[in-house]
Amino acid sequence: MSTARGYLDTASAEPLHPAARETLLAALDRGFGDPRRLHRAGRDARLLLDNARAVVAECLGVHAEEIGFAASGTDAVHRGLLGLLRARSGGSGAGVAHSAVEHSSVLQAVQWAPSPDHVTVGVDASGRVDPAAIAEAARRPGVAVVALQSANQEVGTRQPVDDLDLPDGLPLFVDAAASVGRLPLPGLWSALAASAHKWGGPGGVGVLAVRRSARWTTPFPGDDGLDQLGTTWVPGALAAAAALQAVLAEREETAARQHRQVDRIRACAAALPDTEVVGDPDERLPHLVTFSCLYISGDELVSALDRHGFGVASGSACTASTLEPSHVLAAMGALTHGNVRVSLRRDSTDDEVEDFCAALTAVVTEIRASVDL
Numbered sequence: 234m235s236t237a238r239g240y241l242d243t244a245s246a247e248p249l250h251p252a253a254r255e256t257l258l259a260a261l262d263r264g265f266g267d268p269r270r271l272h273r274a275g276r277d278a279r280l281l282l283d284n285a286r287a288v289v290a291e292c293l294g295v296h297a298e299e300i301g302f303a304a305s306g307t308d309a310v311h312r313g314l315l316g317l318l319r320a321r322s323g324g325s326g327a328g329v330a331h332s333a334v335e336h337s338s339v340l341q342a343v344q345w346a347p348s349p350d351h352v353t354v355g356v357d358a359s360g361r362v363d364p365a366a367i368a369e370a371a372r373r374p375g376v377a378v379v380a381l382q383s384a385n386q387e388v389g390t391r392q393p394v395d396d397l398d399l400p401d402g403l404p405l406f407v408d409a410a411a412s413v414g415r416l417p418l419p420g421l422w423s424a425l426a427a428s429a430h431k432w433g434g435p436g437g438v439g440v441l442a443v444r445r446s447a448r449w450t451t452p453f454p455g456d457d458g459l460d461q462l463g464t465t466w467v468p469g470a471l472a473a474a475a476a477l478q479a480v481l482a483e484r485e486e487t488a489a490r491q492h493r494q495v496d497r498i499r500a501c502a503a504a505l506p507d508t509e510v511v512g513d514p515d516e517r518l519p520h521l522v523t524f525s526c527l528y529i530s531g532d533e534l535v536s537a538l539d540r541h542g543f544g545v546a547s548g549s550a551c552t553a554s555t556l557e558p559s560h561v562l563a564a565m566g567a568l569t570h571g572n573v574r575v576s577l578r579r580d581s582t583d584d585e586v587e588d589f590c591a592a593l594t595a596v597v598t599e600i601r602a603s604v605d606l
Contacts, residue, residue: 237578238585239542243385244411244576245497250433253476254556254580257435258408260468278467292481293418293442301441301459302470306410306428307338309439312462313424314342315452316443317378327377328352330370332362332392337407339380342343352377360390360565361514368398370552379405384412387561388512389521394419404447406464414480415488415518423447432480433579434473437466480579491577493537494586495522499573501590505597511567519576525568529600534573539599541592546574
């Protein structure tokens with residue numbers, strides 16, 4: 234059982250899985266060498282790295298040579314998306330068609346590769362794109378790559394990736410950071426990125442998968458392709474693989490429990506006056522729920538819940554520190570203030586959820602009573 238009771242912000246980072254901790258400690262003394270070297274320490278590191286790639290590949294249902302480890306999930310996104318774009322455009326700045334609710338790392342990569350041909354596709358009130366709208370955007374002149382997340386990191390809504398009807402040969406980049414280890418992955422993608430700390434692996438380990446059939450060229454100088462994306466932290470990669478293997482073995486049981494617990498939180502939030510629960514109620518990540526409370530600021534709610542022993546998030550998953558409103562909620566037409574994102578740990582208990590619901594009701598009632606409405 235985790236000692237992190239009350240921590241409900243796993244969409245930012247899941248506590249380290251016991252399997253990852255054990256593997257990391259064991260690998261630190263053996264995996265310190267440069268896996269590109271021929272001496273014994275280098276060969277030991279190479280063996281551990283190859284093992285990590287093989288395990289992650291098996292977990293994702295791909296070949297080991299299709300897996301690379303990056304410095305973070307953001308790094309994996311940038312290398313994956315820009316690598317597809319570079320292979321198609323030769324660096325000339327061809328366009329990306331993407332949903333309006335992509336993770337900020339995807340949007341940053343699109344902005345970094347300026348093009349008049351970029352296309353942003355809107356979403357419905359639940360945060361889901363229309364596959365037909367994506368297909369239409371993909372056929373516009375100048376579009377070289379399509380980017381669509383597997384599930385949204387802020388509101389939990391799953392995207393219809395496998396329903397896309399894309400032109401032959403047009404590559405699809407999928408940001409799967411929110412869903413790896415929690416949901417079956419879509420089958421339709423050319424390159425896919427994930428982040429180990431989202432499933433209980435260590436921070437500083439991103440995963441990039443690129444199909445052998447995809448045209449992908451490393452977008453940054455100094456890389457040796459997927460085998461060496463910069464300098465790989467070998468013990469971290471092996472720990473990430475161990476954690477992923479462990480969470481997949483528990484996935485069905487964990488997801489069923491979390492779906493039920495999130496339903497309880499959704500019902501509690503929906504029962505509060507002037508509160509909007511956002512995201513699809515059914516086709517969603519099992520562990521995550523977001524709601525917005527009118528007349529209350531998000532940082533007020535986060536601070537008050539923290540005083541009750543619960544750590545939650547507010548605002549955009551990666552832009553809350555800038556005090557910018559959530560681009561995801563704005564694209565959905567939802568309230569962009571007073572929002573709270575709750576994301577359960579793999580070992581969150583029913584009692585913990587009930588205590589959170591009681592604290593939420595008390596906090597919202599108390600704050601609103603202190604405000605002249």
